[in-house]
Amino acid sequence: MPELVLPFEPLKVEGSPEELFNGGLFAVLPDDFKKAAKEKPFLLQYLHMIPLEEIGVPKFYAKLPRNLSDEKSPNLIYPTQGGVFVHIFPQPMAERHLYIPIEPNLTINMDVIMPRIEEALLEYTEEFSSLTTPEEKTTAFLKALDKICSVRGDGKHPKNGAAAKPAPKKDDSSGDSEGRPKNGSVKKPSLAGKLSSALGKLRMAGGGGKIELTAEELDAVKYLVVREKVGVGLLDPLLHDIYVEDISCSGVGQIFIEHKIFKSVLTAVSIPTMEELDDFAKRISERMKRPVTLHSPIQDATLPDGSRINIVYGEDVSRRGTNFTIRRAMGTPTSIMEICGFGTMTYQMAAYMSLILEENMNVFVAGETASGKTTTINAITAFLRPECKIVSIEDTPELMVPHNNWLREVSRESKDGKGGKVGMFDLLKAALRQRPNMIIIGEIRGAEGLIAFQAMQTGHGVMATFHAASVEKLIQRLTGDPINVPRNYLDNLNVVLIQCAVKLPNGKTARRVLSIS
Secondary structure: OOOEEEEOOOOOOOOOOHHHHHOHHHHHOHHHHHHHHHHHHHHHHHHHHHHHHOOOOOOEOOOOHHHHHHHHOEEEEOOOOOOOEEEEOOOOOOOOEEEEEEOOOOOOOOOOHHHHHHHHHHHHHHHHOOOHHHHHHHHHHHHHHHHHHHEEEOOOOOOOOOEEEEOOOOOOOOOOOOOOOOOOOOOOOOHHHHHHHHHOOOEEOOOOEEEOOOOHHHHHHHHHHHHHHOOHHHHHOOOHHOOOEEEEEOOOOOEEEEEEOOOOEEEEEEEHHHHHHHHHHHHHHHHHOOOOOOOOEEEEEEOOOOOOOEEOOOOOOOOOOOEEEEEEOOOOOOOHHHHHHOOOOOHHHHHHHHHHOOOOOOOOEEEEOOOOHHHHHHHHHHHHHHHHHOEEEEEEOOOOOOOEEEEEEEEEEOOOOOOOOOOOOHHHHOOOOOOOOEEEOOOOOOOOHHHHHHHHHOOOEEEEEOOOHHHHHHHHHHOOOOOOOOHHOOOHEEEEEEEEEEEEOOOOEEEEEEEEE
């Protein structure tokens, strides 16, 4: 399973959270940093783990400004939507910045606690099996944990070491008094250590039969159970980060992400062996009801939060072993004013598109992969008249339309080759019978393109995204296999917006609308 690999040797955290709040480090933190640490004590514990003498105290940002991309060696912490934090760790000599998720369990050794929790949760298996939505599962797990755990009443806090694995060192054979190696990684405890920990940390409360934990341990347990049973393990903090666009695993080793501010970033999340990578890919795919096998090694699926995942399984088809890529789902769609503010398009372009869409004209947003086509089409749908009936058709749900009368339809693959497939072509034909004012197609790839142009001929407005770097390439793809739109149909398409990722004079990459034809 994935593990956390830190670029430094974690320092031992001395003292309870209450004692740390009275320390000198907390006193020098800015007010917003203090507030975040008060709400989430594990954040302050993490600050005591890192080599502050070498890197300095990280800056705290509640929201990241875009100009942070100009910093060559950022050292900062910001919150994510999942209740955890992220440390962008400075690596001046490296090609990429390092992304470290700061989780409640990071400063607590959970190796002895979690097996006992897992065993106690087995009693609720039947109750959990009937649940379907992530919200229902989260609520059920938290209620079960409240029943099997209690907060220790003596007010004592164990001296917890780091649960993360640091970068390997040449000599890590000797350990400290708690059985952890000097480099901070956690060794498997001996039988005596297990018994001692079981008697100490996990002693049963009299009469209640509950597992006694400190408040910090209970918070960490709840977080871990939800992360592992409902979420996707150590990748969960990445999926909850609104600044993460893509998550990429190219094989054994550390995970890469594409960050909105810092672009390509290396994370501290690592999958150490081929076997663990295969197991992780199978676990995720089975949870999505699209299991990867040697017979079906390539799968596309949608995670519960709407993120798209593509998995290529096994060394037969991927020489570096199993790999996967997650295109994170957008939360709140980017508005047209934000797009203009980013410089993606000018205000004059936006005004022109508003006139076009008010008249229900046919529009294609075309560009290369990851050029921002979906972001742009989501933004300009705000120009459609509010009384419009809109039908969107996608293979992966990404479109976000701000209209009440919006039918959102998604294609479906057949299961085990037994039929039941509903493709984009089928949905588009059905949409013509639903009397829409505008049909929005997530992406035209095949025969549905011809139906889209036939819909234009019958008076339906059509919007779509399309992979093409220019108007000429768009025409070539539309008129060639497998789309095969006759050339005399092409004049039904009113507007083509071309958007690309371009390199700016300062060397940075940005998304720009190159033309509206």
